[in-house]
Amino acid sequence: xxxxxxxxxxxxxxxxxxxxxxxxxxxxxxxxxxxxxxxxxxxxxxxxxxxxxxxxxxxxxxxxxxxxxxxxxxxxxxxxxxxxxxxxxxxxxxxxxxxxxxxxxxxxxxxxxxxxxxxxxxxxxxxxxxxxxxxxxxxxxxxxxxxxxxxxxxxxxxxxxxxxxxxxxxxxxxxxxxxxxxxxxxxxxxxxxxxxxxxxxxxxxxxxxxxxxxxxxxxxxxxxxxxxxxxxxxxxxxxxxxxx
Amino acid sequence: xxxxxxxxxxxxxxxxxxxxxxxxxxxxxxxxxxxxxxxxxxxxxxxxxxxxxxxxxxxxxxxxxxxxxxxxxxxxxxxxxxxxxxxxxxxxxxxxxxxxxxxxxxxxxxxxxxxxxxxxxxxxxxxxxxxxxxxxxxxxxxxxxxxxxxxxxxxxxxxxxxxxxxxxxxxxxxxxxxxxxxxxxxxxxxxxxxxxxxxxxxxxxxxxxxxxxxxxxxxxxxxxxxxxxx
Numbered sequence: 001x002x003x004x005x006x007x008x009x010x011x012x013x014x015x016x017x018x019x020x021x022x023x024x025x026x027x028x029x030x031x032x033x034x035x036x037x038x039x040x041x042x043x044x045x046x047x048x049x050x051x052x053x054x055x056x057x058x059x060x061x062x063x064x065x066x067x068x069x070x071x072x073x074x075x076x077x078x079x080x081x082x083x084x085x086x087x088x089x090x091x092x093x094x095x096x097x098x099x100x101x102x103x104x105x106x107x108x109x110x111x112x113x114x115x116x117x118x119x120x121x122x123x124x125x126x127x128x129x130x131x132x133x134x135x136x137x138x139x140x141x142x143x144x145x146x147x148x149x150x151x152x153x154x155x156x157x158x159x160x161x162x163x164x165x166x167x168x169x170x171x172x173x174x175x176x177x178x179x180x181x182x183x184x185x186x187x188x189x190x191x192x193x194x195x196x197x198x199x200x201x202x203x204x205x206x207x208x209x210x211x212x213x214x215x216x217x218x219x220x221x222x223x224x225x226x227x228x229x230x231x232x233x234x235x236x237x238x239x240x241x242x243x244x
Numbered sequence: 245x246x247x248x249x250x251x252x253x254x255x256x257x258x259x260x261x262x263x264x265x266x267x268x269x270x271x272x273x274x275x276x277x278x279x280x281x282x283x284x285x286x287x288x289x290x291x292x293x294x295x296x297x298x299x300x301x302x303x304x305x306x307x308x309x310x311x312x313x314x315x316x317x318x319x320x321x322x323x324x325x326x327x328x329x330x331x332x333x334x335x336x337x338x339x340x341x342x343x344x345x346x347x348x349x350x351x352x353x354x355x356x357x358x359x360x361x362x363x364x365x366x367x368x369x370x371x372x373x374x375x376x377x378x379x380x381x382x383x384x385x386x387x388x389x390x391x392x393x394x395x396x397x398x399x400x401x402x403x404x405x406x407x408x409x410x411x412x413x414x415x416x417x418x419x420x421x422x423x424x425x426x427x428x429x430x431x432x433x434x435x436x437x438x439x440x441x442x443x444x445x446x447x448x449x450x451x452x453x454x455x456x457x458x459x460x461x462x463x464x465x466x467x468x469x470x471x472x473x474x
Contacts (some may be wrong), residue, residue: 014342018424021336026309026430029329033315039308047305050297055425058294065287066266069279073269085273092269097261102295103428105258106302109454110432114447150404150412157397164390170448173389176456181428183420186262188343208354209413216416219459241449 011059018040019052055102055185062186071193078197080144083174087140091195094136094218097131104181109196118242119174127229128178128222135221136191139214143205149213156220163227169229170242178226179219187218255270255295263288298425306429314437327377330434334376334458337427344421351414358474359411367469368418371462376431379457383438386445389453396460403467410448411470418466419459428455 038044069092071115077086098104108121135156142152164172183191196211205211263284270278278284316328338344348361348368382392404412431454439451 017340017342019426021340022427022430024332025315025329025332025336029325029332030313033325033329034320036316036319038312044305044309047301047303047308050301050304051306051426051429052301054294054297055300056294056449058298061287061289061294063289064262065286065291065295069270072288073266073274076274089269091263093262095266100259100262100295102298102425103423105295105299106306106425106429107371107432107452109299109302110307110429110436111448111452114436114451119448138249148282150316150416151454153416154401154404157400161394161397164393166375168390171448172393173449173451173453173456176393176459177432177452177454180420180423180459182454184423184428185425188421208350209410211415213413219416219420230346 008060008065011056011063015052015056015059018055023048036229058102059185064084067189070190074190074194075104075197078194079201083144086194086198087137088135088143090140090191090214091133093190093194094187095129095133097190098132098182098222099125101182101184101186103184104128104178107174107177107181115242122228123229124174124178127226128182131178131225132182132187132218134225135217135219136214138221139217140194141199142193142213142217143202143210146202147203149209151214153216153220156217160220160223161225163224163231167227167231168234168241171227175223175230179223182222183215183218188215191215191218251299252292252296255299256292258295259288265414279303299458301430304337306426307433310430310433311437311440314434315441318438318441325380326380326438328452330380332375332388333427333431333434334373335369337424338372338462339365341421341424344368344418347414347417347421355410355474359470363473364414364466367465368421368462371418371465372458373461374465375457375461376454378461379435379454380438382453382457383435383445383450384442386442386450388449389456393456393460396457396464400460400463400467403464403471406471407467408470408474411474415463415466415470420463423455423458431455431458 077089104125108124111119111124112121124165138152138216142149191214195214196207199205267278301369317329328432344365348364351364352361382389398437435454436447436451439447
């Protein structure tokens with residue numbers, strides 16, 4: 001009971017801390033400078049309330065259902081002798097947490113809306129989730145091998161930039177956006193436990209340098225997979241643009 | 245009512261793969277039963293309902309707010325006001341971000357105070373502020389995003405070669421941690437609203453991309469900070 005109460009309170013403050021500053025700035029500019037009444041202010045207020053309560057309930061649910069078990073699991077798998085399972089775990093967690101990531105759901109829904117369904121939300125999220133899965137898999141592999149982090153990331157960005165020249169123009173901003181969106185609410189807690197655990201259990205690794213580096217992988221590889229996916233679709237279907 | 249269940253089911257399908265993976269790993273790789281199935285079921289129900297509320301709220305609240313503010317900014321035609329707004333949103337959304345605070349504390353401990361948590365957080369937040377402001381300017385000017393991104397990542401590569409090695413991983417991570425589930429929809433709606441309120445723009449090409457800038461510029465400011473203090 002006490003444990004549940006602690007979860008309820010910490011989750012509430014983490015959501016509040018996420019929301020309050022941004023909302024404050026938006027309201028300040030709206031009231032002081034723009035002074036133009038918002039269309040349907042009641043609906044917007046209710047919507048905002050739904051976003052905040054929704055995120056809060058979502059986090060409580062995850063805290064009850066999977067975070068404790070998932071984190072214990074990540075800790076257990078973070079050993080040199082369970083290398084295969086740690087790699088598979090990173091891959092699967094990367095894919096599934098990204099599919100459920102609220103920020104990505106928001107961007108993908110918006111993209112589907114403005115293309116009138118020409119770009120499907122699921123197709124976008126699937127491509128991005130595959131990228132996070134591959135990225136985290138490679139990231140965990142790197143912690144085992146001990147190679148320099150920045151070489152991997154730079155090669156990743158070089159591939160992304162090269163693909164930018166061949167990918168359809170309309171997908172480029174979305175692809176680079178998706179790199180920043182993938183790691184917000186769910187992915188970071190599970191992945192950080194795995195990275196820190198691995199770095200602590202493998203001799204010669206620095207928890208600080210090796211443990212945190214996984215987030216960088218989850219930001220580069222979705223760009224590559226989404227650009228690649230869009231290029232292949234464009235080449236095979238010959239469709240000119242996403243808007244109908 | 246039918247719509248309600250359809251959307252609830254959609255949220256369930258978004259979360260189901262994650263639950264399935266955790267349960268499968270627990271049963272077959274760890275080889276232990278799931279500790280508390282009742283808690284699991286209840287948690288799944290809560291997270292599905294929460295995600296459903298969040299998605300409804302986006303449509304009703306965050307998206308219209310961002311878009312209508314973008315229209316108002318465009319109507320006023322004061323570019324500096326818009327850029328100040330963009331930078332303020334970027335700075336405030338980042339400075340109190342929980343993940344960033346945790347990483348910054350850790351960085352201060354590890355470097356024995358050479359990097360301070362406060363200044364590292366500021367380096368990241370200033371980076372995000374600059375990024376969203378430049379991104380908004382690009383939407384107004386209607387420039388293709390490639391030039392900005394390629395220049396940006398080229399700068400990242402150049403600075404990486406002479407940045408102190410302790411700061412590099414930190415800098416690369418800071419690009420990804422700064423974007424929370426509330427900031428992203430609001431900033432996305434702002435960009436699309438701006439692109440829509442200027443004639444002849446394609447919202448896909450011109451409206452998206454603000455988050456991309458917000459993840460790029462902090463890498464540069466954090467490495468710059470590292471060069472200064474380390």
